[in-house]
Amino acid sequence: MGMEGIGARVARKEDKRFITGGGRYTDDMVLPGMKHAVFVRSPHAHADIKGIDVAEAKDMPGVVDVLTGRQLKADGVGNLICGWMIHSKDGSPMKMGAWSPLAVDRVRYVGDAVAIVVADTKGQARDAAEKVVVEYDEKDAVIVAAEALKPGAPQLHPEAENNLIFDWELGDAKATDEALAKAAHITKMHIVNNRLVPNAMEPRAALAHYDKAEDHTTCWTTSQNPHVARLVMSAFYNIAPENKLRVIAPDVGGGFGSKIFIYPEEVVCCWASKKTGVPVKWVADRTESFLTDAHGRDHVSEVQMAFDADNRIIGLKVDTIANFGAYMSLFSSSVPTYLYATLLSGQYAIPAIHANVRAVYTNTSPVDAYRGAGRPEATYLVERTMETAARELGVSPAELRRKNFVTQFPHQTPVIMCYDAGDYAASLDAAMQAADYAGFPARREEAKRRGKLRGIGMSNYIEACGIAPSAAVGSLGAGVGLWESAEVRVNAVGTIEVLTGSHSHGQGHETTFAQLVNQRFGVPIDSVSIVHGDTDKVQMGMGTYGSRSGAVGMSAIVKALDKVEAKAKKIAAHLMEADESDIVIENGELKVAGTDKSVPWFQLALAAYTAHNLPAGMEPGLKETAFYDPSNFTFPAGCYICEVEVDPDTGVTEIIQFVAADDFGNIINPMIVEGQVHGGIAQGIGQSMLEGAHYDAGSGQLITASYMDYCMPRADDLPSFQVSHQNTPCPGNPLGIKGCGEAGAIGSPPAVINAITDAIGNNDLLMPATPERVWAAIHVAKH
Template sequence: MAQDGIGARVARKEDKRFITGKGRYVDDMRVAGMKHVAFVRSPYAHAKVGGIDTEQARNMPGVLAVLTGSELVADGIGNLICGWMVHSKDGTPMNMGAWPALAPDVVRFVGQAVAMVIAETRGEARDAADVVAVEWEELPTITDPAKALTDGAPQLHPEAKGNLIYDWEIGDKAAADKALSEAAHVTRMEIVNNRLVPNAMEPRAALAQYDAADDHFTLWTTSQNPHVARLVLSAFYNVAPEHKLRVIAPDVGGGFGSKIFIYPEEVACLWAARKTGLAVKWTGDRSEAFLTDAHGRDHVTVAEMAFDANNRITAFKVDTIANFGAYMSLFSSSVPTYLYATLLSGQYDIPTIHCNVRGVYTNTAPVDAYRGAGRPEATYVVERMMETAARELGVAPPELRRTNFIREFPHQTPVIMNYDAGDYEASLSAALSASDYAGFGERKAEAARRGKLRGIGLSCYIEACGIAPSQAVGSLGAGVGLWESAEVRVNPVGTIEVLTGSHSHGQGHETTFAQLVAERLGVPIDNVSIVHGDTDKVQFGMGTYGSRSGAVGMSAISKAIDKVEAKAKKLAAHLLEAAEGDIEIADGEVRVAGTDKKLGWHEVCLAAYTAHNLPEGMEPGLKEGSFYDPANFTFPAGAYVCEVEVDPDTGHTEIIQFVAADDFGRVINPMIVEGQVHGGIAQGVGQAILEGCVYDPESGQLITASYNDYAMPRAHDLPSFKVSTTETICPSNPIGMKGCGEAGAIGTPPAVINAITDAIDNNDLAMPATPEKVWRALRAGATPMRQAAE
């Protein structure tokens, strides 16, 4: 292993600029003549847009233009799209309602934009936006996804009768029903996965510039996938030709999935830049983020799990209503289908699974991928069911899981996924040992003497990452392939530039990607620079989400390094008069194995560019590119143990201990991995006990629209985590990686809720488990299922 190569705990290279205030975010960008944008947003969740009087706003100080939705539509700007086609079980395509970047006639959620003001300063633009007079005709609203499907519910889109987007299924319903009818025991639950607001550190922003001389557009944007943004903006929205549009995503301050998508503001700013000839910038504030950023989760599920007399699962049946909000976002259709239902096998050998999903429109912000995207929802259903079943059956929760673990690989689940490698027993054993699970009874008794209720809960998660083979996702309706690209440029002095189509919004790619290069080519990571986020520098790429940057992005880099290495060895063999098979590259040298014959790495690189003495037929230079299309998803997995104390007088929950044992395959930088797990656990704790997005059911107003009402986790809400990794090498990519970015947010919520329900002896508890909810559950008494188990 190189000193700072794979497996080394190397400090992040990019942190120097971040912690010294030298990061460059979209709001830091300035271009000559730049003006500022403010949007006129709907105060209503559902309303017709009548006349828009812009005269007073146009006469405000500093105002240069006021543009409306009717003008945008008249200029032929296309509607926002969903890029993954899902068909209902009857074969009909999903019902996608029209979503213009500025609404010309109807708004469908609070905060939807109908006009934009361009002014000299941000303050002047906002002041003018406040006086744009819109004639509103308020319409009935619906925010509850189940009620949205009922007869007589307010209708959002003419394209979606009954507010139904699709009625989709996977698996064998008849076999599941038969197994349930013949089961020795059936666990049944209704499970709600609460809606969340992503809350990235950096609000979304867009800076658009149009150069009339070259008929060329530039967009700086807070994006996780700038190349896909360029593709969609050009091919579907008719904003600019692809070869005339440059998209730059500089430093991006967090995303968690919410910055994958194309948003109306980006479309509107590009359109406005050409229409007015002005460079225009919009930076969202936190209120706009709450109202308009894509939200996450929001499922209502009824689940049934069948067991035989030996406590083996025989079938699992799930019915889910997924709230999509007012419009379909870029990946939204796939989240409650192919990213959710396909993971309902969990870590367990379940012979029969059936899942039915109905996607629904409501007068709420659009819902799309949020850290984990479907896998947290699936894991929550599976692991709440497993813990509940253990209680009903009177079996220790670890033992019920062990009884049903998959133990032979590869394993084909009944719901598409083929798990390639894993050792679930190893993770569970590591977590139980680290948490002293066996000694919990003594700790519970000690807590009782102090008047506290102590509980412990498990969660064994699995997720599908490295999304995914292009042919496979294409067959399931994806509008793009999900490969990745890379180019490795070795300079004449031996320094290296890596151009990657992946992107970073805080994961540390500039360090981990460089560690791979250091490992393979024997150079210090300070001699490696990572270039990403600019469509004029990197030809194409698919961005970062679904923990794909390592398994897919780094695999593309690895393939490009293979080509560089082969060429360098061929050249060195020629220069050293040796066989290519005897050449090795390490520690800044290229040498003949078993001899003292060697050249410095820089000498070989210079020789490639001087081209004075090349092997016959070899081209000068040392630059190679590669596209990598994964052979399979990757399947990180792990076991989490949460231990809590509940105050019976107040319902307050304190997390006393949290243990995570994860299998991420090969780990590049353990320090960065631990940071990713810590952050994910914090988000999972937030969902479990603090965070919950609430709309007023009558008006459709977002009640939790600020940090006064939406409770983010703080340091005092979290313990010191105990994290560790086990390792099974992923066989489907050249590095053996599985991915780590989402695990904490996936495995944590069920572990926390399982622990709290264990403490209070009441299984009827929904997220977020606030003190009030816990207090009320305590006073409701033990649930029948616990009494039955006892």
């Protein structure tokens, strides 16, 4: 490992600007003549729009224009789409209801956009927005997915009878039922995965500028994947052809999935800029983010896990209802299907699995991928059930898991996935040792003497990242390919620019990607620039989500570096009159192996561009492009252990220790990987103890629409984390990377709930396990 190469704990290059106030986020952008937009939003969860009167609003001071959905439709702006086709088990395609970027006849959730006001200042736009008169005819609303399926429930979309979007299955129903029939023991669970609001600290924003002279639109926006935004806005929303639309995602203040999707606001801002002739900026306030950012999770499942007399799992049957909210967000359909049911085998050898998933419309904010996306739901289900089974069977939770681990690779599960590499026992052992699992009974006794209830719980997660061969996901319904592209430009004096389709919004690509270049060419990372987030600079890309930037994005860079290296070696061989196969790259020089002949990197680059002395027929320059399409998913896995202490008088739970033992394959920068794990665990602890979107069932109002009611994890809610790695390299990509961005959020919730339920002696506990819920559960357990 070099000082700056793969495996080095290099401080981040990008930090310099962030710690000095020099970051450039969308809201920091200012254009001459720029105006400010405020959206008029529905205060009702479900209502017909009888009329919109904008006359008074248009006369307010500073107002440029007030635009409505009818005008948007008249201009041919398309409906928002879901880009992953799922077919129900009867073969019918999913039932996608129309989602106009500005509602025309009907609003379906509180926050649904109805009109846009453009004015000189944001204050004026807000003043005017209050003067837009919308006549609503209120209808009954339905919030809970299971309720929405019942006869007589309010109907959201004519396309989706009984609010059912699809009724999908995976696995072998017959084999699973047979396993249940012959089981020695069946553990049954009712599992609720609570709805979360992503809450990237930077609220979503868009700044659109239509240049009339060039008939060209530029949109700065808070996106994890600007190329996908351009593609979708061009192909489906009729904003502009791709060559007339530039999407720039500058510094982005966190995403966690919520900034993958193309939302109504950026579409409407682009259209409004063209309509008004002025640059239009919109920045969400926090309550707007709560209402309109795609939410996460919201599953309810019935589970049956069957064991034989030797405590081996012989079957798993799952019936899940997934709440999709009022509209199908861009990748919503993939989350409770191929990102969820395919992981239900966990780390275990299970011969028969069957999952049935019903996706349902309700009068709530749309739901889509949020850190982990489907995999946290699967992990929570499997790991809560395993822990419960161990309690029911009277065996050690660790040993029940160990007995059922997959130990031979590759391992084909009954639910599509083929695990390529892993060592689950290694993570389990490491975590148990780090947590001093053996010493827990003594600690529990000691706590008891202090009047505290102490508990310990574990979670052995597996997830799938680096999604995935384009042909495979295409056959499963994906509307896009899931490759990545990269371009490596060696400049004439040897500095290097790497253009990547991955997008960094906290992940540190500007550092880790440069470390890869350092590893390969020996040039200092300060002479390597990573260029991303601009469709005019980077040819194409699929963006950052699903922990794919290392496994897929960096693999594309490797391919481009391979091509650069091959050409550089040809030039070096020519310059030094050596055989190409004898050229090696060391310490920033190209050398003839076994001799003292060498050409410094910068000189080689200069030679490529002066082109005075190149091999016959060679094109000048040193710049290569590559596309990388993965050959399989990658499978990060690990073991998390949580130890808690509960105050029985108040129900307050304190996390005493949290141990993470992960297998991420090879690691580029351990410091950054640990940071990803810390953040993921915090979100997982948030889900399990603090966070939950709460709607008023009658009115459909989001009660948790600000930080006054939605509990964000604070520093004093969390402990410091003990993080370690037991890595098995991924055989499927050139760097052996599995991905680390989501593991923390995937693996931690069941560990926390297993620990709390262990402490209080009551297994019936909902997330978030708030003090009141824990107190009530203790109260029930006592009586």
